[in-house]
Amino acid sequence: MSRLWLRMCYRKAEVLSRAAGNERLLRAIIKDIGIVYFKQGNNDKAVEYYETSLAIARRLGDEATTAATLYKISFLQEKKAAGK
Numbered sequence: 001m002s003r004l005w006l007r008m009c010y011r012k013a014e015v016l017s018r019a020a021g022n023e024r025l026l027r028a029i030i031k032d033i034g035i036v037y038f039k040q041g042n043n044d045k046a047v048e049y050y051e052t053s054l055a056i057a058r059r060l061g062d063e064a065t066t067a068a069t070l071y072k073i074s075f076l077q078e079k080k081a082a083g084k
Contacts, residue, residue: 007036027056027065034072043076050076 010033017026034049050073057065 003036003040007033010036023056023060024062027053027060027062030056031065031069038072038076043080047073047076 010029013029014026014033017029030049031053034046034053037043037049038046050069054066054069054073057069
């Protein structure tokens, strides 16, 4: 399965979850898109998606996801600061 195909599937799922108004599903999909970008080495794009997911998690009062997402963002920011 190509990564491009995977990203396209996630983007379609993002559109459908937005249309359905399902914020929890949307948060999970956006986080997963961030993971795809991270695995591709595109850390800046991954952080963009993680920050969007974080905003939704905070709006939903999802403390566990908020904490996990903050960890991911800080990990990538530290990695960037170290020049990796």
